[in-house]
Amino acid sequence: MTWHDLVRRIRTAGRYTTDREAEDVLRAVLGVLGGHVTGEERCELAALLPPEAGAVLAGSIPLTQPLTAPGFVDAVAAALGSVPPPTARWAAGTVLTELADTAGEDLTGRILAQLPRGYALLFGRAELVPAA
Numbered sequence: 001m002t003w004h005d006l007v008r009r010i011r012t013a014g015r016y017t018t019d020r021e022a023e024d025v026l027r028a029v030l031g032v033l034g035g036h037v038t039g040e041e042r043c044e045l046a047a048l049l050p051p052e053a054g055a056v057l058a059g060s061i062p063l064t065q066p067l068t069a070p071g072f073v074d075a076v077a078a079a080l081g082s083v084p085p086p087t088a089r090w091a092a093g094t095v096l097t098e099l100a101d102t103a104g105e106d107l108t109g110r111i112l113a114q115l116p117r118g119y120a121l122l123f124g125r126a127e128l129v130p131a132a
Helices: 002-016 019-035 039-048 050-056 067-077 083-114
Strands: none
Touching: 002 019, 002 050, 002 083, 019 050, 019 067, 019 083, 039 050, 039 083, 067 083
């Protein structure tokens, strides 16, 4: 997959009107995600992506404590220039769902295991919890 292919996937999935808008969203979400995914999972995900996308992901400094899912959406909003929360949630969900499809179930599951509860829906996955 090339950078242009990934941008086109984001543009189509997110219903963005231009490649530039899709590229901005992709860069913003990858930049925030890069601070959250560490270790082997970070390397594996970066290797599955086009070099430009892998560099954005790997170029972020890992956080000592990952943000909650709402905090992640807020960070995406800030990275996109303070867009409204619903716009940032759409952007995050669009990119993370496409990344999950690229990564496959095993890697996506390992990435989700590194993150606080609440991220599964952003990755287009159900978050199942045991019944009490």
